[in-house]
Amino acid sequence: MAKAKYVLAVDQGTTGTHVSILDDKLRVVGSAYREFTQHFPKPSWVEHDLEEIWATVEQCIRRALKDADLEGKDISAVGITNQRETTGLWTRGDGKPLGHAIVWQDRRTSEHCAKLREQGEEPRVRQTTGLVLDPYFSGTKLSWMMEHVKGARKRAEKGDACFGTIDTWLVYKMTGGLVHVTDVSNASRTLLMDVSKLQWDEGMRNLFGVPASCLPEIRGSAEVYGTTKGMRGLPDGIPISGMAGDQQSALFGQACFTPGESKCTYGTGAFLLMNTGDAPVFSKAGLLTTVAWRIGDKTSYALEGSSFIAGAAVQWLRDGLKVIKKASDVEPLAASVKESGDVVFVPALAGLGAPHWRPEARGLFAGIDRSTTVAHLARAALEGVAMQIHDLAEAMRRDSGREIPSFKVDGGASANNLMMQFQADMLGTEVVRPQNLQTTSLGAAFLAGLGAGVWKDTDAIRRAWKVGKVFKPKMKPEARERYLTKWRRAVERA
16 A cells, blocks of 8 residues: 655745645645734834744644644655745845845835836836736835845845745745745746746846845746755755745635636635636736746736735734634624624725725725624624625626636635625625635645646646535625625725
8 A cells, every 4th residue: 555645835824824734635634823923113014024934834844743643754745835925035144034024015115106106117017017016016125125124235236135025935944045946926926027928027126126136046836946954843855846825826726727717815815816827918907917827838827806904804803903802703793783784894904905006095994873883893894805805806807808607715714604695795606615725725735746746737636626615695786786885985985
């Protein structure tokens, strides 16, 4: 009897790190999770400590191995998926971070983006990178670091500083500082890569003042980048062989391999992606053109709509307003009232993303009166997240010319039945939730397995994907239109 093979997937997210171990039948046999600190040094600034992130990765690997009753030597391959646009900078020799990483939610470069738009740069940026000029992406964050972090530009110009999104940081650490790479899906989120040529673009580097010597090598999404060296929990020599940004990894984990297939991940933010095939589709409705993955010599692209706040709205209710003690309390609280009444919540706590792209927008509760309770606020918060996704889906329909016959969902917040039912009602289409909500980790594991030869093709993941629950639209058209009218008015005011 052949010995089982195991793949370890690191899902490094915005608020925590999740590590899963899957066997060669794609069954989860062990897992671990750990949150880490969010730093808010100024209003609209969000930062992470790269060393703390690395510590959570090593801790979770050891805990997941213990949970699976395995040893490090049992692992055949390692896959990485990550929060994407978060921008780090560290010294090449000793891997010491040059300050905190700037998180994708951070808005400190709003004025820089506005200035570039006023100079007429956005059409060139969009045509080259598939993205828009927004603080969300890495380019202006890295530009800010070059100007404000002591010694950063001088080190970068000398080749003594490494830029990277979180995937790059983790591979660097896992290989003992020997490998400085990123994959095409993460590179496509930086404002620095030509989305058609899959290469760093000199014009974009010059626009943002980024030295070429600090950039990682761009690689595919399923290949061996290097092997482990000097890690706690894993022996030396294990191939790191799969890598994709978290949303592209979830698209892969949802088995959306055919053009037109779509998914929405509800994590800290919410992200809707549609596979558009082997050529980039440029949006006319404020969506993003992004690389989904590259396997061998084949590249797949996607259209993406991003909502910056989803699960983060529930965290805010818990940690900021303190109306709930734990995240899971929000659904029973929201369900204790039949409807939100006149209350509407626009979750623009980090600006509005696609299709609005208004970084100056701020969160808004509207329609509050003396009858409003915390239950109404909780329900409106869940509905506000779903309304943002409605706007993204409508934009995607217009851009792609395709209907979305069913809507695959995943991520922690997709476990909220009340919100998923409301989502189906607003979209007017079925919302399909898989049995395994950790499709981001599943995608990373499968890419790593492909890169290391554990699996030959994508047939295995299609067989592993199973429906968990289907939410069918129930709301009457006139009620749906009332919700949409309230929402549009509130968005105008945010």
